[in-house]
Structures are given as C-alpha cells and as structure tokens.
Amino acid sequence: MENITQILFSLFLIYASAKLLGELFERFKQSALIGEIIAGVLLGPQVLNLIGTSEIFPVLAQIGAIFLLFTVGLQTKVEDIMTVGRTSLVVAFLGVIFPFIFGYLYILIINHSTVEAMFIGAAMVATSVGITARVFADLGIIETKVARVILGAAVIDDVIGLVVLAIVTGLGKGALSFVKIGLITLEAIGFIAFLILIGRRVVYRMIPRVASFRTRDAVFSLAILFCLLLSVVASYIDLAAIVGAFLAGMVLAELNIEFNLSVKTESLYNFLVPFFFVILGSWVDLTIFTRPALLWAALVITIFAVIGKLLGCGLGALNLGKRDALMVGFGMVPRGEVGMIIASIGLNMKAIRSDLYTVIIFMVMATTLVTPPILRGLTKNVRSET
Amino acid sequence: MENITQILFSLFLIYASAKLLGELFERFKQSALIGEIIAGVLLGPQVLNLIGTSEIFPVLAQIGAIFLLFTVGLQTKVEDIMTVGRTSLVVAFLGVIFPFIFGYLYILIINHSTVEAMFIGAAMVATSVGITARVFADLGIIETKVARVILGAAVIDDVIGLVVLAIVTGLGKGALSFVKIGLITLEAIGFIAFLILIGRRVVYRMIPRVASFRTRDAVFSLAILFCLLLSVVASYIDLAAIVGAFLAGMVLAELNIEFNLSVKTESLYNFLVPFFFVILGSWVDLTIFTRPALLWAALVITIFAVIGKLLGCGLGALNLGKRDALMVGFGMVPRGEVGMIIASIGLNMKAIRSDLYTVIIFMVMATTLVTPPILRGLTKNVRSET
Numbered sequence: 001m002e003n004i005t006q007i008l009f010s011l012f013l014i015y016a017s018a019k020l021l022g023e024l025f026e027r028f029k030q031s032a033l034i035g036e037i038i039a040g041v042l043l044g045p046q047v048l049n050l051i052g053t054s055e056i057f058p059v060l061a062q063i064g065a066i067f068l069l070f071t072v073g074l075q076t077k078v079e080d081i082m083t084v085g086r087t088s089l090v091v092a093f094l095g096v097i098f099p100f101i102f103g104y105l106y107i108l109i110i111n112h113s114t115v116e117a118m119f120i121g122a123a124m125v126a127t128s129v130g131i132t133a134r135v136f137a138d139l140g141i142i143e144t145k146v147a148r149v150i151l152g153a154a155v156i157d158d159v160i161g162l163v164v165l166a167i168v169t170g171l172g173k174g175a176l177s178f179v180k181i182g183l184i185t186l187e188a189i190g191f192i193a194f195l196i197l198i199g200r201r202v203v204y205r206m207i208p209r210v211a212s213f214r215t216r217d218a219v220f221s222l223a224i225l226f227c228l229l230l231s232v233v234a235s236y237i238d239l240a241a242i243v244g245a246f247l248a249g250m251v252l253a254e255l256n257i258e259f260n261l262s263v264k265t266e267s268l269y270n271f272l273v274p275f276f277f278v279i280l281g282s283w284v285d286l287t288i289f290t291r292p293a294l295l296w297a298a299l300v301i302t303i304f305a306v307i308g309k310l311l312g313c314g315l316g317a318l319n320l321g322k323r324d325a326l327m328v329g330f331g332m333v334p335r336g337e338v339g340m341i342i343a344s345i346g347l348n349m350k351a352i353r354s355d356l357y358t359v360i361i362f363m364v365m366a367t368t369l370v371t372p373p374i375l376r377g378l379t380k381n382v383r384s385e386t
Numbered sequence: 387m388e389n390i391t392q393i394l395f396s397l398f399l400i401y402a403s404a405k406l407l408g409e410l411f412e413r414f415k416q417s418a419l420i421g422e423i424i425a426g427v428l429l430g431p432q433v434l435n436l437i438g439t440s441e442i443f444p445v446l447a448q449i450g451a452i453f454l455l456f457t458v459g460l461q462t463k464v465e466d467i468m469t470v471g472r473t474s475l476v477v478a479f480l481g482v483i484f485p486f487i488f489g490y491l492y493i494l495i496i497n498h499s500t501v502e503a504m505f506i507g508a509a510m511v512a513t514s515v516g517i518t519a520r521v522f523a524d525l526g527i528i529e530t531k532v533a534r535v536i537l538g539a540a541v542i543d544d545v546i547g548l549v550v551l552a553i554v555t556g557l558g559k560g561a562l563s564f565v566k567i568g569l570i571t572l573e574a575i576g577f578i579a580f581l582i583l584i585g586r587r588v589v590y591r592m593i594p595r596v597a598s599f600r601t602r603d604a605v606f607s608l609a610i611l612f613c614l615l616l617s618v619v620a621s622y623i624d625l626a627a628i629v630g631a632f633l634a635g636m637v638l639a640e641l642n643i644e645f646n647l648s649v650k651t652e653s654l655y656n657f658l659v660p661f662f663f664v665i666l667g668s669w670v671d672l673t674i675f676t677r678p679a680l681l682w683a684a685l686v687i688t689i690f691a692v693i694g695k696l697l698g699c700g701l702g703a704l705n706l707g708k709r710d711a712l713m714v715g716f717g718m719v720p721r722g723e724v725g726m727i728i729a730s731i732g733l734n735m736k737a738i739r740s741d742l743y744t745v746i747i748f749m750v751m752a753t754t755l756v757t758p759p760i761l762r763g764l765t766k767n768v769r770s771e772t
Contacts, residue, residue: 004445004448004621004627004734005618005621005622005627007445008448008614008617008618008621008627009618009622011449011614012611012614012615012617012618015607015610015611015614016611016614016615019601019604019607019611022601023599023600023601023604026600026601027600032601054441054445055440055441055442056441056442056445059390059393059440059442062390062394063397213409214409214412214413215405215408215409215412215418216656217652217653217656218405218409220653220656221401221405221656224401224656224657225398225401225402225405228394228397228398228401228402229398229402231394231398232391232394232395232398235390235391235394236391236395241390241391241394264652264653265653266603266650266653267603267606267650267651267652267653267654268653268654268657270602270603270606270607270610271610271654348390
C-alpha cells in the first residue's frame, strides 16, 4: 500500500489538473471533459507518471462514474421519454443503428474478434447531451423544435446505449451464442421493467416515511443507498454497475425537484467525477501516434461515428425539412461519457485491448471538438433567416 | 484487488448499516456517531467480517475524516475564537491540561511507553461540540451564557487538541527528545500562523477572481483543492492530514456563508463521513471484554476523562457560580471525532496497539452516552428556577 501522503498528493494533483485544464478548455468554448481527459493523459504513465498504482484510483473513478450516471438519470423522467414525440424516437433509434453497424463491421473487417467489434459498436452509440445542449444554450436557441428533438433523442439513445452496454458486458464475460444474447437482453429489459413498474412504487412509498426520520438529509441518504444498491445488483447480474446507477436516478427523477436531489448530488459530482475522466485519460496509449495502422483506424472510426449519426439521425428528422435534419444530424454527433464508460469497461474486463480503447477515446474527443463550430455555423444561418 | 462488485457491495453495506444504526441511536436521543461505530463493530472482522481487505476502505475513511474536519473548520471563525471571552479560554485550557495529565500518567503507571501515554493523553483532550450543542438545542437553552461558554471552549479545545495531535504525531515517528518536541511544536505553530496571517490573504485575493471562472461552482472547487492541498502539506511535514483540513476550513470560514461552502460540503460529508466511523468501529478489538485488566483500564480512563473535564472546566468556570460551573464541567465531558481520529492515527502509525485503541473508543462512546441524561437532569433544575 502506498503511503497515505502519496495517495493524498495524487488525489490533489488529479483534482487540481482536472479543474485547471477543464477551465482552460471551457475558455476556448470547448467541453471541460476534454481538458479533464488531457489532464489524465499528462499525469498518466507515459508522460509525467504521477498517478500512483494504488487500487484506490480506479475504484474512485468507478464511484465517480456511478454518480455521473446517477445525475444523468435524475434528469431523465420516464414520462418525458414516453411523450418526447415520434421524431425523437425515430432519430434516436436510427442514430443508434447506423453507427453501431458501421463500427461493428469495420472492426470485424480489420480482423478483430466479434466481442471487440460489439464493444466498439456500442461505444459509438450514445450521443452526449451535454455538449450540444451547451452550444444551443450559448446561442439562445435551446427552445427551438430542433433543440427539443435532439435533446429528447439524446436521452433516449443514452438509455439504448446502456441497454446495448448491458448486453455487450454480459457477452464479454463468456462464450458468445445466440441463446446468451437472448438471455442477457431479456435480463436487461427485465431489470429495467421491474424497476420502472415495481421499484418505483416501493421507493415512492418509502420516501414520505423516510422524510420524517431524524437522520439529517434522510431522503438524500436513501437516494444514495438506492444508487449503490442498484449498482451492486446490476454489477452482480453481469450488467454494468453504471446501468444500475442510471436506473436509480431515473426511478427517482420525479422526486428530484421536491427533494433537491440533483442539487445535493452536485458536490459529490464535483468532487468525484473528475477522477473518472482523469483516470480514463491516464489509460490512453500515446503510442497510437507512432503506429500508422492504428491512427488510420482511429480516423476511420471517427468518420463513421460522424457519418453514422448524420445519416441515421438526419433520415429520422427528414420530416423537419432538409436544413433542420442536417442540424439534428450534426447535433447528435458528439459522443461523451457513455461511450468512454463502455470503452473503459471493455478495457477493464479485457474484452478490448488498450489500442482499441485509445481509438474510442480519440473518437470521443474528435467528435466533441468538431461539433460546436459546425453547429455554430449552421445556427448562424437559422438566426439570420428568422 | 478485490472484484469491483464486492467492493461496491461493501460500500453499500457500510453506508446502509451506518445510516440505519445512526437513525436508531438518534431515536433513542443518542448520537448517530455511536450507531455508526457499532455498525463498524458488527461489520468488522470479529463479528460478521463483511468489510473487504481492499485498501480502498481505510483510504475512504481518511478522505471522510478530512471532509469531517474541513466542515468543523468551516464553522470555526478565527475572529470568534479571539472574542469568545476569557472564561471560555480558561475553561478550554484547564479542560485540556487535566485530562491529558491524568491519561498520560495513568498509562505510564500501567507500564506503557511514553509515546503511547502521550497519544492516550492527547485523545482525551478534545470535547465534541456536537453532542452538548444538540442536547442544549433540544432543551431550548442554547442561547444561555453557560451554553456560549461551553461552545466557545469546545471550539478552542478542538484547536488545542489538533496542535497536541500535531506534536504527538511528529513525536511518534522517531526517537523522543526535548529538542524534537520543541521543533515540532514550533513547526505546528508556524504552520498555523503562516496560514492565518498569509494563507488567508492569498485565498481572499484568489476567491473573487475564481468566482468569475467558467467552471461550474469554481469557488467550491477551489475550497476542495485548498482542503486537499493543506492536508497533503500537513501530512508531508509530519503533522496529521486532518490538521491541514481543519485549518483549510478555518481559513475559509469567513467566506462560508457568502459562497455556501458548508451547505455544499454537506453531501460530501453525508456520503464520506460514515465510512470513517464504520471503519473506526471495525478496528475495535472485542476481546477487551475477555481481558479484565484491559476492561479495567478502559473504565479508569473513562473516569479520568470525566473527572479531568469536570475539574479542569469546572475550575475555569467557577466565576459563573457553582451550579453553572458544574454544568460547564459536564457539558465538556463528551469526546468525539477528534479523540477517535487521534486514536486511529496512533494505531495506523503503530504508536499505540489495538488494545489501547479500543480503550479510547470505549472512552469516547462512554462519555458520549453518559452526558445527555446528566445534562438533562441539571438543566431541568435551571429551567424550573428561571
């Protein structure tokens, strides 16, 4: 075990560099997430090598990922998804299918295993709501129909992304067979259905009782407990822990405002989530830049990630007119947390190797960097016409 | 490394049992802290053995202790201590000297080393503000003079307790000599003086700049950074990490309300601090109850802990009249976080063995359990007379 002083020093360094580089990237109108990953690359073993080998760091990263997805879940009401409209639904589904198939086929073609291909496909699925929403909010057009379609679709494809992850994780743990795919899909859907139909009722009956407990912030404590419990259960039945955390948030989403749950989770998020992104960054294999074949693969995957969403989501939104369909398509391009989580899970369970992991991180960063200027260009026209 | 599912399961169990037993004890008008320690005893290796051996648990406990002391620091304004009045100051000092000497001498007499005797003495020093404040608040007499004297004195003896800890920690790391005692005392006082005189100014100049940063909650992030940094520095110069965390809080105390720092720290506290108390509980050696000599030592230490405060603080408050002096004396009896932290640091650096560690935990729990009913009895008379 490393000395506690060393561990505290690493904690300080990780948190400080994440916040510093995050701020720097935000000043250049980029996502703080990219700054945090780069902080991890810099602190990682290939550059400064300042993160210790203690197992505390990957575990803290995992706890960070759990609170990250819990927060996303808290903002995802079941009702909102149900009523988001046919367009968002179609956009989300087509936007999942195209990138998955592109990624899956390409990875198979360059001679990797089926499980690897499925992980890469899965990691290309989920749009990051945050970045597009941020650009739209900055431009003051978050209330337009295009924005609503994108946000609705992004939430839905988070859910689909997590279901795909649940399936892929289950598959990664053993031999592949159609029976197994079927069983794990059923398990994932059963878990979600159980929570939404029964888990919700149980929680809603417990909350008023717990609210009168003497323990300070008893409802928030119950929310944390619920998040930990579902993470354990999801992890135990071979779905990913974060799928459980996301569902815990989703089940509690309707109580979010009444009990200030997101607000209270915010400081846990603030403290713990940077560890997740920095540790993710520290796993990046920089030798990718010395291996032309791999660099080539990263570029192709990035292009497929862009074209997949443009085609899928653009087709899905064609009823809004061509230009709006184009905006929806580009708006859905940035990948973020969920893609990286899928890559990191694949890496940790040794279903993918560090080269493909790095390809995914490259793709996430590239799609995130490329989107804001394109969206700004497209929306400039919108505003000048209206 | 343990499997992540197992670690998450332990996290869930620790958090759940802490909250459950905490609630139970609060219902019996006791401190939640006792419930959390008992949760740790139950989950510990001698009973259910459900806490894994992963190093993540002691590290999480340490992070919990850091946020605990940071929160206490945030509520401790330098100005308040300066103006708290001569009575509180005298009460605090005498209330530190008597228990320390009693504990120190008794441990020497029963044939332990000087370092052990100093750790036990140090662990007997600091009153837990929380329990007395809670009883007084419940009885609606928190605004009386007696209450103000006690609260002021309790804050001061936290500070003194941490200085004593700083010195004792430094001593525990090597051979004992008067030169070394002098050097470490100077180091501790120098560190504190530097922070209060210079650190405060630096922070106060940085805060307005940081407040305009793009990073969400930038001031709170800076506060966390400052807390981590001072913990590392304190740990590095052989003071305890928590001394740094406490001082970080104290330096920021005046900005606490403006920037909502305590409020924002609350959920970190809620999530992380239970790990500290549960892990402390899991280190308790239950064989104490089969060893008459040790049980005897625990009783004697507890009695000295009570008499030391009664005598020291009672004498210091004699100018308030005999009955109020008695109330002040009893009000200062409960020990809490700081005493247990000192014991756990001693255990971890192998300055004390698990038998004396358990004696301290016994003393903390006994003084905490015994005080509320006595205070209620004494205050009943106060209220019926006024």
